[in-house]
Amino acid sequence: MNSVVCVSQVPDTESRIRIASDGLTIEETGLKFIVSPYDEYALEEAIRLKEKSGGDVTVVSFGPDRVAQALRECLARGATKAIHIKGDSGKADSLGIARVLAAAIRETPFDLVFLGKQGVGTDNSLVGPMLAELLDLPHVNVVTRIEIGEGSLTAHREIEGAEEVIETTLPAVIMAQKGLNEPRYASLKGIMAAKKIPIETKTTGDLGLTDDEIYGSRVRVVSLSLPPEKTAGKKIDGSDPAAAAAEIIRYIRDEAKAL
Amino acid sequence: MAGVLVICESKQGRLQKTSRQVLSAGRRLAEASGEALVAAAFGPDAASLAGDAGSLGAATILVVADPALGEYSTEAHTAAAVRLIEHADPSIVLLPGSSNGRDLAPRLAARLGVGVASDVTGLEWVEGKLRARRPVYSGKAIAVVEVDGRPAIATCRPNAFPIEPAGGSAAEVVSVDHQASQPRARVVETKIPESEELTIAEADIIVSGGRGLKEAANFSYIRDLAHAIGGAVGASRATVDAGWIDHHHQVGQTGRVVSPNVYIAVGVSGAIQHLAGMSSSKHIVAINKDAEAPIFRIADLGVVGDLFQILPLLTEEVKKAKEQH
Numbered sequence A: 001m002n003s004v005v006c007v008s009q010v011p012d013t014e015s016r017i018r019i020a021s022d023g024l025t026i027e028e029t030g031l032k033f034i035v036s037p038y039d040e041y042a043l044e045e046a047i048r049l050k051e052k053s054g055g056d057v058t059v060v061s062f063g064p065d066r067v068a069q070a071l072r073e074c075l076a077r078g079a080t081k082a083i084h085i086k087g088d089s090g091k092a093d094s095l096g097i098a099r100v101l102a103a104a105i106r107e108t109p110f111d112l113v114f115l116g117k118q119g120v121g122t123d124n125s126l127v128g129p130m131l132a133e134l135l136d137l138p139h140v141n142v143v144t145r146i147e148i149g150e151g152s153l154t155a156h157r158e159i160e161g162a163e164e165v166i167e168t169t170l171p172a173v174i175m176a177q178k179g180l181n182e183p184r185y186a187s188l189k190g191i192m193a194a195k196k197i198p199i200e201t202k203t204t205g206d207l208g209l210t211d212d213e214i215y216g217s218r219v220r221v222v223s224l225s226l227p228p229e230k231t232a233g234k235k236i237d238g239s240d241p242a243a244a245a246a247e248i249i250r251y252i253r254d255e256a257k258a259l
Numbered sequence B: 001m002a003g004v005l006v007i008c009e010s011k012q013g014r015l016q017k018t019s020r021q022v023l024s025a026g027r028r029l030a031e032a033s034g035e036a037l038v039a040a041a042f043g044p045d046a047a048s049l050a051g052d053a054g055s056l057g058a059a060t061i062l063v064v065a066d067p068a069l070g071e072y073s074t075e076a077h078t079a080a081a082v083r084l085i086e087h088a089d090p091s092i093v094l095l096p097g098s099s100n101g102r103d104l105a106p107r108l109a110a111r112l113g114v115g116v117a118s119d120v121t122g123l124e125w126v127e128g129k130l131r132a133r134r135p136v137y138s139g140k141a142i143a144v145v146e147v148d149g150r151p152a153i154a155t156c157r158p159n160a161f162p163i164e165p166a167g168g169s170a171a172e173v174v175s176v177d178h179q180a181s182q183p184r185a186r187v188v189e190t191k192i193p194e195s196e197e198l199t200i201a202e203a204d205i206i207v208s209g210g211r212g213l214k215e216a217a218n219f220s221y222i223r224d225l226a227h228a229i230g231g232a233v234g235a236s237r238a239t240v241d242a243g244w245i246d247h248h249h250q251v252g253q254t255g256r257v258v259s260p261n262v263y264i265a266v267g268v269s270g271a272i273q274h275l276a277g278m279s280s281s282k283h284i285v286a287i288n289k290d291a292e293a294p295i296f297r298i299a300d301l302g303v304v305g306d307l308f309q310i311l312p313l314l315t316e317e318v319k320k321a322k323e324q325h
Helices: A037-053 A067-077 A094-106 A127-134 A188-194 A211-215 A241-255 B017-033 B046-055 B074-088 B099-112 B216-229 B237-241 B272-278 B307-323
Strands: A003-006 A009-011 A033-035 A057-063 A081-086 A112-116 A139-148 A152-159 A162-169 A172-176 A199-203 A219-225 A234-237 B004-007 B037-042 B060-064 B092-096 B116-120 B122-126 B129-136 B141-147 B152-156 B172-175 B185-191 B205-209 B232-235 B262-266 B283-288 B301-304
Touching: A003 A037, A003 A094, A009 A067, A033 A037, A033 A067, A037 A057, A037 A067, A037 A112, A037 A139, A037 A172, A057 A067, A057 A094, A067 A081, A067 A188, A067 A199, A081 A094, A094 A127, A094 A211, A094 B099, A112 A127, A127 A139, A127 A172, A127 B099, A139 A162, A139 B099, A152 A172, A152 B099, A241 B283, A241 B301, A241 B307, B004 B017, B004 B074, B017 B037, B017 B092, B017 B122, B017 B152, B037 B046, B037 B074, B046 B060, B046 B172, B060 B074, B074 B099, B092 B099, B099 B116, B099 B152, B116 B129, B116 B141, B129 B152, B141 B152, B205 B216, B216 B232, B216 B262, B216 B307, B232 B237, B283 B307
Parallel strands: A003 A057, A003 A112, A057 A081, A081 A199, A112 A172, A139 A172, A234 B301, B004 B037, B004 B092, B037 B060, B060 B172, B092 B152, B116 B152, B205 B232, B205 B262, B262 B283, B283 B301
Antiparallel strands: A009 A033, A139 A152, A152 A162, A162 B185, A219 B141, B122 B129, B129 B141
């Protein structure tokens, strides 16, 4: 079973976001970048499959030089190959990114493609289904569990207030949700072993893509701003629980009109 | 035919709340662009939505009545949606930001070679183009995006758009035929939990628990209040990571971003990624024993006190208030 895992590198979820001087992008200086949390579930699932039934786990990422660090981390956790497609992923829209990933994946043998259900940050949740469409493969979105059968796969998909069990042929594209597994940390041994694995680098030109296909944005950011600062309202002493409960009731009834 | 096409979802022959919201958002866009509002629906019950769709301003409802489309399948619905778009040639396509809407929109867009503005909270028609407002970094920043191409596709965040009845008569039903195909991925079972809980994505009121609850069993304080008030149970990442509650309750950057009318944070200190996920709630109440907890910086009503004493009283008061109605 060969898997490809698409990973994106995003600002740490604990980061404060600042707007760059162009008013369109975030200020990257001083930001700590991490592997997008949902991609960690995707990677972990692929590594577990490899440990069970062999094969390769190839991690693919599209982005600037800093992305190599994310790929290194994936290798340290147990991925066996890494491909870095260099480019300014921040300037591409989701379809552009999906086109780059699809082109890279077509050159790699695989049975399954894994990625997170969304990149934490831009929060589009678009690349997965777009990638599946471009590869002409079935996909299952927001997956919390998978079981591999003979040439098929059963996946549990989270929907509003329920769960669907979906059966699909292979190959397929799986978008991981939190709960799919508990991602491991890299071991020291893994970190040392990862240093010996070369990261294959490619340009988008190597993949036969034009800049227009990637950066000819169909969805273009025209402004990026911080939300209005929320100010604290009333703060009361709750040492008299009955009085506190009464005040909360008054607020919910009179101001929120919710009772 | 051109216009603003809204792909709707229904349950038991009625439009879902999120689809009503999207129709109202679509009607405003249609007025701005001078085009018609066109509803669309799939499955055997689709035509029965004509009255609902008309009352929200759609003159027409396109229907692909294939019984196989009664249950959502990415591949089958993508093919049917493509047929609708070929038929209607809309300039804008809107979908609810539901599980299925957010699954269908990108697949559809990739087939058509167009973009999607995802999970938007505002829509505008500016000089012949669709502009959408969308929170990014879980609401730590707000992006305005312009969508090029035809059609311009957007998915609308649940509860971000008000339902505005337009008082129209039933929409004219137009059947669109399509070539059914066998999807490679198909639903074999739907598991609905025995106690049908309100989900945090849809709820108008959320009661959320944090580490201040001290242990898993104490989520009963949260559930009791949520149940009494008719709200959903939310949770902080710390409680989910500790295994106290399932992750689909998690509010914040690796959970759900929510904006209910009322958000009651109980024993939640307010880590930055939690605040990002709920600070756009309209009315925020926080109960915490630590007067310095960051949650108080954004709470409209902050109560510094012991949740174990306050919550049972609050739940009782809510029950009494409800009985008076």
